[in-house]
């Protein structure tokens with residue numbers, strides 16, 4: 054409220070008295086007096102505003118100083134611009150002058166290279182990995198001093214090189230890669246088509262993408278949002294690089310923010326990022342990918358999963374002084390949380406990998422507890438990635454996020470009405486590079502048919518081709534493995550009845566090629582990135598059509614082709630409609646025998662689908678019940 058307004062209300066008060074009162078109010082602005090409460094309130098507000106401004110300025114100064122220090126340490130060329138204005142007004146020290154000269158030279162060189170690149174825009178071979186990994190746009194991503202809501206000081210700013218890409222090229226890319234973005238705040242950052250379009254950073258200067266030529270569509274479209282601190286739901290086909298889509302923004306966010314300090318005597322491990330995975334093997338795989346990236350900037354990652362020694366994992370946490378990133382399965386993470394060994398109170402970045410699985414009934418409560426142990430969604434960044442996004446989990450997902458951006462890859466719009474108006478909802482879609490074949494068979498003849506298929510697939514030069522065989526039940530997997538073994542097939546298995554070391558050994562043997570056939574339950578359906586799986590055979594149909602999409606997605610990864618054969622029996626007829634839709638959606642043949650089972654899509658039958666592969670900690674002792 055202005056002083057003028059106050060005058061109007063204090064009739065009869067003489068000017069001198071009013072001034073004296075105001076002076077007094079200014080003096081005691083912090084102490085409430087009953088002399089003039091409304092004036093006091095105004096002054097208090099003013100002071101608060103001033104304090105806030107001062108605080109903000111101080112924070113900005115501090116952030117600038119931190120960046121400056123980092124710049125000094127890392128000789129990060131992109132940071133130089135933030136200090137250019139300063140250099141103009143102050144006399145340059147010799148060191149700064151050298152740096153400026155160096156930068157000017159580099160700018161000139163970059164301009165030349167850019168010109169060259171514009172003549173051959175397709176030059177994205179691994180040989181040019183350095184250019185791919187490190188942005189040559191020295192002027193591009195300049196931290197502007199503000200912090201993201203999760204506390205990271207990294208600021209995403211579209212680079213000049215990306216600005217320079219003609220709009221038609223961007224539109225063509227979005228169309229060709231079938232990228233759709235739904236953003237409640239309406240921002241439209243351009244996709245990062247080349248690695249060189251990414252803002253320079255310490256991490257990128259380490260060239261983490263040397264073996265890749267360009268970002269995958271989900272990376273290209275989601276990075277600008279995730280790097281800006283936004284919550285993201287990323288939906289893209291199996292094997293399309295979603296792990297890197299969340300790993301890069303996670304590591305950038307952590308690398309740009311100081312680790313909160315805790316008492317030296319505090320033995321709790323305070324993670325700053327948490328990634329939750331549905332299975333142990335996937336957690337280990339994600340951990341391996343993330344720690345390679347994190348270690349480039351001196352960050353550590355620890356994997357916590359059931360079935361392995363807790364003491365060893367505790368020791369790892371201690372060794373890594375808490376670990377910056379924790380990749381975990383929910384059960385083991387919950388255990389560590391309840392013991393007070395791990396705290397998520399410093400988490401600025403939370404990821405649900407295979408998000409629909411994590412939000413389904415089997416894990417819902419665990420996820421509520423885990424995300425509930427993190428700072429509130431307003432002050433952390435939450436990312437969810439998956440290849441399948443059923444309606445049933447969407448509402449729940451958004452409850453954990455703030456205005457999430459939804460990035461979808463693939464033409465998943467519902468067919469819509471006769472006028473061609475789609476409903477715009479995200480449909481289930483299988484990887485279109487996978488050749489899908491469905492054979493309707495007699496349930497009694499399944500194992501014999503499996504044997505024939507394996508022999509056919511491993512004929513001649515293909516004798517060492519890797520084949521993944523899916524069963525629904527653990528006992529079934531055991532039976533099928535023994536059946537194949539007796540017939541001379543080199544086979545291993547992975548399912549929940551095996552000890553973790555046995556599971557790990559089987560997977561390693563399959564990866565290394567010492568066994569070419571792996572019989573698995575749905576414990577191996579999601580996320581596992583096993584190179585060169587040529588064929589997936591479904592001996593028994595999974596509980597849900599989503600699991601079918603994930604199972605067959607173990608082949609045809611990272612742009613490669615693959616093949617999947619499904620033995621379908623009358624027992625699976627409830628899935629015929631949704632399977633027909635998947636086949637049609639991927640332009641695959643639909644056998645007449647399958648159509649006979651009907652094309653109606655039934656509502657999801659199993660509430661806790663995939664519960665068959667919920668990881669149970671086998672190392673835990675059961676509770677002994679005594680009867681007296």
Ligand SMILES: Nc1ncnc2c1ncn2[C@@H]1O[C@H](COP(=O)(O)OP(=O)(O)OP(=O)(O)O)[C@@H](O)[C@H]1O
Pocket residue numbers: 265266267268269272289290291292293294295296297439440579580581582606610611
């Ligand atoms: N930009 C890229 N170019 C080429 N290959 C890539 C790129 N990014 C990641 N990859 C590779 O693609 C493979 C599949 O990636 P990833 O496991 O992240 O897939 P995904 O989308 O998470 O699959 P799923 O849905 O099955 O979990 C990995 O081997 C990974 O190294």
